[in-house]
Amino acid sequence: MSYSQIITLEQFIVDQQSLYKDADGSLSRIFRSIELAAKVVNRDVRKAGLVDILGNQGTSNTHGEEQKKLDVIANNIFIAALAKSGEVSIIISEENEDPIFLEGAEEEKYIVAIDPLDGSSNIDVNASIGSIFSIYRRPTASKTAKIEDCLQKGKHQVAAGYVIYGSSTMLVYTTGLGVNGFTLDDNIQEFCLSHPDIAIPTKGKIFSINEGNYSDFPAGVKSYIEYCKAKDKDTNRPYSARYIGSLIADFHRNLLKGGIFIYPPTEKSPNGKLRLMYECNPMSFLIEQAGGKASTGETRVLDVQPNDLHQRVPLFIGSTDMVELAVSMLNEEALVS
Numbered sequence: 001m002s003y004s005q006i007i008t009l010e011q012f013i014v015d016q017q018s019l020y021k022d023a024d025g026s027l028s029r030i031f032r033s034i035e036l037a038a039k040v041v042n043r044d045v046r047k048a049g050l051v052d053i054l055g056n057q058g059t060s061n062t063h064g065e066e067q068k069k070l071d072v073i074a075n076n077i078f079i080a081a082l083a084k085s086g087e088v089s090i091i092i093s094e095e096n097e098d099p100i101f102l103e104g105a106e107e108e109k110y111i112v113a114i115d116p117l118d119g120s121s122n123i124d125v126n127a128s129i130g131s132i133f134s135i136y137r138r139p140t141a142s143k144t145a146k147i148e149d150c151l152q153k154g155k156h157q158v159a160a161g162y163v164i165y166g167s168s169t170m171l172v173y174t175t176g177l178g179v180n181g182f183t184l185d186d187n188i189q190e191f192c193l194s195h196p197d198i199a200i201p202t203k204g205k206i207f208s209i210n211e212g213n214y215s216d217f218p219a220g221v222k223s224y225i226e227y228c229k230a231k232d233k234d235t236n237r238p239y240s241a242r243y244i245g246s247l248i249a250d251f252h253r254n255l256l257k258g259g260i261f262i263y264p265p266t267e268k269s270p271n272g273k274l275r276l277m278y279e280c281n282p283m284s285f286l287i288e289q290a291g292g293k294a295s296t297g298e299t300r301v302l303d304v305q306p307n308d309l310h311q312r313v314p315l316f317i318g319s320t321d322m323v324e325l326a327v328s329m330l331n332e333e334a335l336v337s
């Protein structure tokens with residue numbers, strides 16, 4: 001492809017925002033900050049083995065999990081870049097217990113939720129990791145941003161996306177006008193449109209779940225796993241099991257190829273592991289925009305009213321037919337037992 005045919009992320013965002021009649025450039029400025037943060041984190045991820053930034057920071061995050069050095073670095077980079085945009089009044093992060101109210105920006109209309117480095121157990125072993133972001137408009141007209149402004153249903157997201165630091169680095173996002181993917185060209189340091197209008201196949205052949213927890217799964221999830229493994233020519237079964245333990249990597253593969261990712265409730269964690277605001281909502285907005293589905297097993301993820309910034313929900317996400325079947329098996333078994 002010649003460079004005259006390249007569409008950069010920045011150009012694409014400007015063109016897309018011109019389709020919104022009330023767009024004033026604020027969202028574009030937030031995206032510019034996210035893009036910059038993604039490039040800086042990418043630089044640090046790529047040299048992680050060369051300098052002393054691998055390993056543990058020796059501190060825990062708000063969920064009591066050990067923080068990796070790169071988690072902390074990525075968190076600081078995203079917060080600094082978003083603060084600089086001048087358009088964001090509150091940042092909430094998986095790594096921070098409390099919301100960050102940005103000084104001097106109390107009246108700005110946007111709130112951004114981030115999981116700055118998702119899949120951190122994969123950092124030390126050189127497997128794919130990612131960053132997730134989700135953008136909301138402040139619902140109140142009050143002058144000072146409040147914590148309640150952050151507790152919005154996922155269906156009110158204005159934009160969401162992720163960066164995957166894989167064999168190449170990609171940024172995938174939606175503003176409610178479909179899903180588009182951009183690959184970072186290392187030579188010119190620009191994200192270039194490489195995956196326009198991503199659509200997930202309605203059926204897939206991949207199921208992604210941490211089967212190590214099998215004995216703790218609800219009966220319906222166990223039945224669905226057995227269904228995925230059973231031989232049946234007509235429905236192309238058995239399906240393939242693929243699970244790396246990095247939501248972004250598992251999600252990205254299933255988005256492009258078709259499949260289902262499940263993080264179910266377990267006996268130990270009745271709400272699953274993944275966080276509504278930082279992981280489930282942004283991925284659910286993306287999957288719906290790509291033609292797929294996301295459910296907690298009981299309801300559409302995007303309809304869940306959050307009551308805590310760090311709350312967890314079970315997640316069934318991916319190709320529509322697969323999610324519908326998994327959820328119906330979950331509920332059928334729940335009725336029987």
Ligand code: AHM
Pocket residue numbers: 065094115117118119120121210245246247248273
């Ligand atoms: P993290 O945000 O602390 O990295 O944790 C979330 C990760 C997801 O990326 C992944 O899907 C999940 O945890 C894997 O959990 P498990 O190891 O229980 O299968």
Ligand code: MG
Pocket residue numbers: 094115117118119279
């Ligand atoms: Mg995460």
